[in-house]
Amino acid sequence: MPVITEIEDLKRIYRRRTPKMFYDYCESGSWTEQTFRENSSDFDKLYFRQRIAVDMTDRSTASQMIGEDVAMPVALAPVGLTGMQHADGEIKAARAAEKFGVPFTLSTMSINSIEDVAAATTKPFWFQLYTMRDEDFIRRLIERAKAAKCSALVITLDLQILGQRHKDLKNGLSAPPKPTLMNMINLATKWRWGIGMLGAQRREFGNIVGHVEGISDAADLGAWTAEQFDLTLDWTKIAKLKEMWGGKVILKGIIDAEDAKMALKVGADAIIVSNHGGRQLDGALSSIRALPAILDAVGDKVEVHLDSGIRSGQDVLKAVAMGAKGTYIGRAFVYGLGAMGEAGVTAALEVIRKEMDISMALCGRRSIAEVSRDILLVPEGFEGRWQG
Numbered sequence: 001m002p003v004i005t006e007i008e009d010l011k012r013i014y015r016r017r018t019p020k021m022f023y024d025y026c027e028s029g030s031w032t033e034q035t036f037r038e039n040s041s042d043f044d045k046l047y048f049r050q051r052i053a054v055d056m057t058d059r060s061t062a063s064q065m066i067g068e069d070v071a072m073p074v075a076l077a078p079v080g081l082t083g084m085q086h087a088d089g090e091i092k093a094a095r096a097a098e099k100f101g102v103p104f105t106l107s108t109m110s111i112n113s114i115e116d117v118a119a120a121t122t123k124p125f126w127f128q129l130y131t132m133r134d135e136d137f138i139r140r141l142i143e144r145a146k147a148a149k150c151s152a153l154v155i156t157l158d159l160q161i162l163g164q165r166h167k168d169l170k171n172g173l174s175a176p177p178k179p180t181l182m183n184m185i186n187l188a189t190k191w192r193w194g195i196g197m198l199g200a201q202r203r204e205f206g207n208i209v210g211h212v213e214g215i216s217d218a219a220d221l222g223a224w225t226a227e228q229f230d231l232t233l234d235w236t237k238i239a240k241l242k243e244m245w246g247g248k249v250i251l252k253g254i255i256d257a258e259d260a261k262m263a264l265k266v267g268a269d270a271i272i273v274s275n276h277g278g279r280q281l282d283g284a285l286s287s288i289r290a291l292p293a294i295l296d297a298v299g300d301k302v303e304v305h306l307d308s309g310i311r312s313g314q315d316v317l318k319a320v321a322m323g324a325k326g327t328y329i330g331r332a333f334v335y336g337l338g339a340m341g342e343a344g345v346t347a348a349l350e351v352i353r354k355e356m357d358i359s360m361a362l363c364g365r366r367s368i369a370e371v372s373r374d375i376l377l378v379p380e381g382f383e384g385r386w387q388g
């Protein structure tokens with residue numbers, strides 16, 4: 001096994017081993033990718049305050065997210081097509097998360113189904129829901145997540161319509177890939193991926209294919225979302241979904257304080273400050289810059305999490321110091337998965353924990369409960385001063 005010291009190491013191996021269309025799918029933002037880039041580069045604008053001569057023994061990164069114990073305040077984000085990044089990708093990522101002690105969130109647009117992941121794990125995972133026009137399908141999906149004993153429903157609110165990612169259109173992204181000449185040439189160089197896929201439990205959208213009728217092309221994410229996703233989604237519908245679920249609800253995709261207040265009104269157990277990894281509204285504020293205003297608006301009344309841009313344990317520590325009770329990694333775990341399957345996801349989690357733990361110690365803190373904004377130097381106007 002190669003020596004992995006940082007998430008970038010996993011990304012390099014991932015890029016070599018994974019078909020171009022799936023690497024590009026993961027490593028893209030919408031349009032100019034400004035928000036995609038700034039999600040990460042804005043973390044670099046926050047500095048740590050190094051403290052010295054503080055006892056560093058008995059440190060712990062353990063914490064809680066929505067009342068569940070977590071080995072560190074990091075969950076695996078819902079990522080569509082994860083089972084195309086590596087054979088049985090969702091199962092492998094869920095197993096790695098379970099062993100590590102962090103939540104795994106299964107995407108509606110996963111390859112392995114809810115039932116596949118439930119059968120391969122022993123602890124409850126979280127299920128992410130996209131709202132679709134077919135209400136019966138949504139009802140059945142929610143029932144399936146309940147039957148699988150998922151402990152939270154993560155409702156994504158920023159993707160009723162797909163932000164354009166140029167590369168996906170140019171690559172003809174689909175699951176499984178279509179046998180075009182360009183795909184065949186690229187796949188021929190990815191023999192390890194291909195052998196894995198031959199033995200995979202599934203190669204299509206497992207929560208959808210066989211569970212819904214009348215789709216013109218179930219392999220094409222773009223066509224599927226345009227045809228099926230619910231353009232009429234509003235807060236009344238969100239409240240109904242919450243009622244239908246009856247358990248803990250996390251609302252994902254909030255980047256504006258007014259929407260955070262609405263989420264509070266419908267009784268969310270947690271909200272995720274997220275711009276979908278820069279994949280939806282390009283030109284929106286990065287999550288880390290949007291966080292302070294949202295915390296000011298609702299931070300004392302609802303648990304606020306942060307997603308988008310995290311590529312290191314230092315990023316996690318900065319988000320937690322700014323006030324997030326939990327964070328999510330999407331691309332960072334996909335790099336590990338594509339590089340080395342389950343072991344790669346574990347490696348990604350280990351890298352992040354180590355970076356967070358050592359950085360926390362060098363800031364003079366020994367536990368997540370002791371981490372607060374005063375370990376940071378935040379530049380004036382970091383969150384922005386906007387007119388009117």
Ligand code: GLV
Nearest residue numbers: 080109159276279
């Ligand atoms: C779906 O969640 C996507 O961002 O592609």
